[in-house]
Amino acid sequence: xxxxxxxxxxxxxYANKSTIFASIQDFERLIGKENVYEKESLRKQYSCDQxxxxxxxxxxxxxxxxxxxVAACLRICDEKRIPVIPWGTGTxxxxxxxxxxxxxxxxxxxxxxxxxxxxxxxDCSVQPGVTKDTLNNHLKNSGLWFxxxxxxxASLCGMAATGASGTNAVRYGTMKQNVIALQIVLANGxxxxxxxxxxxxxxxSAGLNLTELFVGSEGVLGVITETTLRLHARPxxxxxxxxxxxxxxxxxxxxxxxxxxxxxxxxxxxxxEAQIDACNRYSxxxxxxxxxxxxxxxxNTDEEVEKQSRLVGEICSSNNxxxxxxxxxxxxxxxxxxxxNDAFWAAKAxxxxxxxxxxxxxxxxxxxxxxxxxxxxxxxxxxxxxPIVGHVGDGNFHVIIPCDEKNAEEMQRVEAFCERLAMRAxxxxxTCTGEHGIGIGKKKFLVExxxxxxxxxxxxxxxxxxxxxxxxxGKVL
Amino acid sequence: xxxxxxxxxxxxxYANKSTIFASIQDFERLIGKENVYEKESLRKQYSCDQxxxxxxxxxxxxxxxxxxxVAACLRICDEKRIPVIPWGTGTxxxxxxxxxxxxxxxxxxxxxxxxxxxxxxxDCSVQPGVTKDTLNNHLKNSGLWFxxxxxxxASLCGMAATGASGTNAVRYGTMKQNVIALQIVLANGxxxxxxxxxxxxxxxSAGLNLTELFVGSEGVLGVITETTLRLHARPxxxxxxxxxxxxxxxxxxxxxxxxxxxxxxxxxxxxxEAQIDACNRYSxxxxxxxxxxxxxxxxNTDEEVEKQSRLVGEICSSNNxxxxxxxxxxxxxxxxxxxxNDAFWAAKAxxxxxxxxxxxxxxxxxxxxxxxxxxxxxxxxxxxxxPIVGHVGDGNFHVIIPCDEKNAEEMQRVEAFCERLAMRAxxxxxTCTGEHGIGIGKKKFLVExxxxxxxxxxxxxxxxxxxxxxxxxGKVL
Numbered sequence: 001x002x003x004x005x006x007x008x009x010x011x012x013x014y015a016n017k018s019t020i021f022a023s024i025q026d027f028e029r030l031i032g033k034e035n036v037y038e039k040e041s042l043r044k045q046y047s048c049d050q051x052x053x054x055x056x057x058x059x060x061x062x063x064x065x066x067x068x069x070v071a072a073c074l075r076i077c078d079e080k081r082i083p084v085i086p087w088g089t090g091t092x093x094x095x096x097x098x099x100x101x102x103x104x105x106x107x108x109x110x111x112x113x114x115x116x117x118x119x120x121x122x123d124c125s126v127q128p129g130v131t132k133d134t135l136n137n138h139l140k141n142s143g144l145w146f147x148x149x150x151x152x153x154a155s156l157c158g159m160a161a162t163g164a165s166g167t168n169a170v171r172y173g174t175m176k177q178n179v180i181a182l183q184i185v186l187a188n189g190x191x192x193x194x195x196x197x198x199x200x201x202x203x204x205s206a207g208l209n210l211t212e213l214f215v216g217s218e219g220v221l222g223v224i225t226e227t228t229l230r231l232h233a234r235p236x237x238x239x240x241x242x243x244x245x246x247x248x249x250x251x252x253x254x255x256x257x258x259x260x261x262x263x264x265x266x267x268x269x270x271x272x273e274a275q276i277d278a279c280n281r282y283s284x285x286x287x288x289x290x291x292x293x294x295x296x297x298x299x300n301t302d303e304e305v306e307k308q309s310r311l312v313g314e315i316c317s318s319n320n321x322x323x324x325x326x327x328x329x330x331x332x333x334x335x336x337x338x339x340x341n342d343a344f345w346a347a348k349a350x351x352x353x354x355x356x357x358x359x360x361x362x363x364x365x366x367x368x369x370x371x372x373x374x375x376x377x378x379x380x381x382x383x384x385x386x387p388i389v390g391h392v393g394d395g396n397f398h399v400i401i402p403c404d405e406k407n408a409e410e411m412q413r414v415e416a417f418c419e420r421l422a423m424r425a426x427x428x429x430x431t432c433t434g435e436h437g438i439g440i441g442k443k444k445f446l447v448e449x450x451x452x453x454x455x456x457x458x459x460x461x462x463x464x465x466x467x468x469x470x471x472x473x474g475k476v477l
Numbered sequence: 478x479x480x481x482x483x484x485x486x487x488x489x490x491y492a493n494k495s496t497i498f499a500s501i502q503d504f505e506r507l508i509g510k511e512n513v514y515e516k517e518s519l520r521k522q523y524s525c526d527q528x529x530x531x532x533x534x535x536x537x538x539x540x541x542x543x544x545x546x547v548a549a550c551l552r553i554c555d556e557k558r559i560p561v562i563p564w565g566t567g568t569x570x571x572x573x574x575x576x577x578x579x580x581x582x583x584x585x586x587x588x589x590x591x592x593x594x595x596x597x598x599x600d601c602s603v604q605p606g607v608t609k610d611t612l613n614n615h616l617k618n619s620g621l622w623f624x625x626x627x628x629x630x631a632s633l634c635g636m637a638a639t640g641a642s643g644t645n646a647v648r649y650g651t652m653k654q655n656v657i658a659l660q661i662v663l664a665n666g667x668x669x670x671x672x673x674x675x676x677x678x679x680x681x682s683a684g685l686n687l688t689e690l691f692v693g694s695e696g697v698l699g700v701i702t703e704t705t706l707r708l709h710a711r712p713x714x715x716x717x718x719x720x721x722x723x724x725x726x727x728x729x730x731x732x733x734x735x736x737x738x739x740x741x742x743x744x745x746x747x748x749x750e751a752q753i754d755a756c757n758r759y760s761x762x763x764x765x766x767x768x769x770x771x772x773x774x775x776x777n778t779d780e781e782v783e784k785q786s787r788l789v790g791e792i793c794s795s796n797n798x799x800x801x802x803x804x805x806x807x808x809x810x811x812x813x814x815x816x817x818n819d820a821f822w823a824a825k826a827x828x829x830x831x832x833x834x835x836x837x838x839x840x841x842x843x844x845x846x847x848x849x850x851x852x853x854x855x856x857x858x859x860x861x862x863x864p865i866v867g868h869v870g871d872g873n874f875h876v877i878i879p880c881d882e883k884n885a886e887e888m889q890r891v892e893a894f895c896e897r898l899a900m901r902a903x904x905x906x907x908t909c910t911g912e913h914g915i916g917i918g919k920k921k922f923l924v925e926x927x928x929x930x931x932x933x934x935x936x937x938x939x940x941x942x943x944x945x946x947x948x949x950x951g952k953v954l
Contacts, residue, residue, distance in 0.1 A: 118843065120733060120841075121841040121843050143737070162682060163682035163686070165680060174682075176686065190933075192931050192934055193927065193928060195927060196928050198906055200906050201906070202841065202842065202872045202873070204911060205641070205910050206919070206922075207932075208694055209689050209690055210935065212653065212686050212690065213685065213689065215689075233736075233738065259710075262709070262777065263777075362679060364595065364598040364678065365597070365679065394679045430677075432683055434679075434680050434681060434682065435680065436682065437682045438684055446683055449672070449673045449676065451673050453663075454669050454672075457663070457669055457942065458685045458687065461690075461941055462685075465938075477684075
């Protein structure tokens with residue numbers, strides 16, 4: 001299979017700038033002048049995501065208002081070999097929406113309906129313009145919510161495209177477990193409903209799992225124009241706990257033991273000493289500069305969450321926790337969780353005028369202590385700031401590196417560090433990315449991780465569904 | 478895309494019987510004479526599964542002992558265009574392992590290692606010869622278990638291939654949520670590790686979700702030769718409850734309310750009046766002939782499961798339950814759950830010398846009462862026996878129809894009923910199969926369910942990975 005694919009994908013001749021400019025009238029005719037952005041000031045907003053990857057201004061931005069318009073636009077792009085990149089909220093961190101060559105960005109935010117909500121069945125369908133906060137606001141008085149929370153208020157279709165997860169995943173799963181069905185537009189303009197229009201069975205074994213294939217496909221297989229999501233009962237009671245340890249080993253041992261007891265913990269986050277130090281400065285708080293666990297419990301009653309917290313507290317004590325602060329009071333919770341909420345900004349603030357490069361890996365839980373400790377040593381040896389904050393219940397952690405993009409020598413050190421981190425995760429049986437995706441930056445690690453045969457299967461599928469390779473070229477594969 | 482695929486898959490000329498017989502020596506050379514079965518008495522054991530689908534004896538059965546042998550055998554089959562059907566335990570119920578034309582069955586049971594167990598990370602890897610009971614027996618003293626339970630003691634790789642689930646899925650998920658990685662042999666003999674050899678991250682967003690694509694692919698995309706599974710903490714306490722209702726509506730209303738409270742119920746099964754009647758006769762018990770819920774609770778302490786049961790008991794009472802029997806005592810539990818355990822055999826015994834045809838659909842929970850009631854009416858109007866037993870927490874239910882295969886008129890009525898049932902499920906926004914798969918019998922419903930565009934995507938992927946269409950031809954697509 002390999003030689004054919006190699007030949008094919010390197011032989012594609014894409015449209016040049018003038019072909020793209022020449023198609024402007026076609027797009028204006030299809031979706032209206034007001035939905036085609038030519039002005040540089042507008043296009044510039046689509047030149048980067050929240051990563052440190054090199055920005056590039058797209059040649060054109062189109063903003064269709066219906067799935068039929070998306071389909072019609074893609075047909076033109078496919079005919080003319082114009083690269084197309086789907087755009088949700090631009091909150092990605094691996095450069096997945098940055099164009100690498102002359103290209104069109106298709107901004108999907110004008111399709112912003114919550115198409116269907118079935119409260120009695122715990123499901124709903126949303127278009128790409130709907131973000132997680134918008135949906136949860138809409139569900140406010142319903143007793144239900146959508147718990148997947150990557151941090152940013154991202155587009156839910158974009159979260160499906162990235163295979164996002166975040167803090168709540170340890171209890172509620174990632175997007176993979178919470179997407180029931182997708183509406184996709186293929187490169188050739190074909191509209192596909194992965195489970196058939198309107199179907200939303202709680203489970204199914206009917207045919208190939210297209211839904212799961214398109215989740216996490218980062219725009220390379222099709223454009224997601226609707227996603228049907230699983231909702232969850234909103235807990236009646238919440239509690240928060242914060243716990244300091246002498247060592248990361250003790251903190252992670254506690255996490256493993258908590259997981260083993262099946263206590264349905266909702267969030268379990270690790271902040272290392274460097275992150276706590278950064279948070280103390282940024283949030284003007286005064287936590288001991290030690291590794292901390294930040295925990296959240298969800299339940300039907302206060303009694304239930306108190307019981308969960310007590311059990312977890314006992315486990316932490318048995319691992320020589322230095323403290324275990326706990327609260328069911330909302331304002332007190334806010335205070336306790338503040339360090340975790342501000343972690344990214346605290347890390348960024350460590351260096352004036354810096355970009356914060358956030359990279360993530362995920363490893364089997366038992367490997368977490370050694371991987372984190374080696375990573376800390378690596379940072380020190382290479383004179384890099386890099387607080388660590390992790391969704392440790394899933395073995396997933398981030399290193400947030402404040403760095404100066406204009407300092408080539410420093411950026412080289414950062415890049416070399418990220419490479420060692422990814423390889424360290426793979427050596428431990430993990431993955432080069434738990435939730436950020438491959439985008440531009442991690443393509444070479446993906447090859448290392450899954451091996452050439454799996455890459456070839458991915459490329460074969462890509463080629464079968466997007467034979468002219470117009471969808472988000474240069475990403476993932 | 479469509480015309481090309483149509484042309485392609487109908488143009489394939491498969492090997493005839495003599496080509497298959499002529500390749501016997503090749504296989505004997507590759508895997509040893511003792512692993513190639515020519516005798517009819519041996520081959521006959523591979524002619525059917527547990528369904529009523531028409532048996533057919535395969536021309537040859539090969540039984541490789543390593544993944545390299547599987548790869549070498551597939552290369553020969555691919556070159557010679559010999560259809561190949563992977564075989565686990567033959568416990569499927571949609572004819573997925575029955576050959577339709579001259580073909581080779583590849584029995585994978587001699588690859589029977591539990592390759593790796595990582596207790597501290599809650600994961601393990603197994604070869605196709607390992608069944609769920611074998612694995613759970615191996616894990617007996619570890620505090621962990623693998624909870625997915627389709628009823629039969631099936632091969633775990635086969636369960637991955639079918640996308641199996643069963644009674645515990647409402648709490649622990651189906652195979653889709655419990656397979657971390659797969660080792661696959663493609664039609665051309667290429668060995669693919671979907672997540673890279675030995676990798677087992679708790680979550681990942683690295684590259685296309687090949688694992689999820691191959692789960693539920695029913696042998697049409699590749700042969701699964703190893704599966705890495707998520708394990709779960711074995712509960713310390715179990716309790717069982719049985720509850721009778723006047724109507725199915727009341728029973729299902731209780732289920733919906735239980736789901737809304739997030740009580741982590743482990744099993745919640747519905748048996749309708751006809752099934753209870755059958756169980757009373759078969760198991761010599763004396764339950765009131767009313768719809769019943771059979772429930773199981775898992776927890777860390779007796780107190781915890783008692784609390785869960787009490788809450789569920791209150792919900793059932795508020796829906797006018799006629800009774801609510803509850804026990805944490807193992808022998809008492811066995812007695813209470815007996816009707817559920819014997820359900821299939823009880824249904825079969827309703828008719829002497831009958832085959833029991835078990836069909837399944839899955840619908841959004843809110844649609845369950847009307848779909849079940851219409852189905853009951855349909856059975857009566859068409860003079861069919863058909864007890865209903867369902868994993869109702871997931872909206873999934875089975876109709877078990879004892880029928881006489883030699884009675885063509887009856888079989889026609891059965892077939893027409895199954896078609897109406899599938900269409901009823903689709904009309905309700907459900908699926909034609911929640912856990913049995915498509916196999917032979919449900920191909921036409923799959924088209925109805927997902928639509929031509931999604932079928933074309935599936936066929937494109939099939940063609941990309943198995944260009945000579947040798948893997949389990951005539952199934953699913």
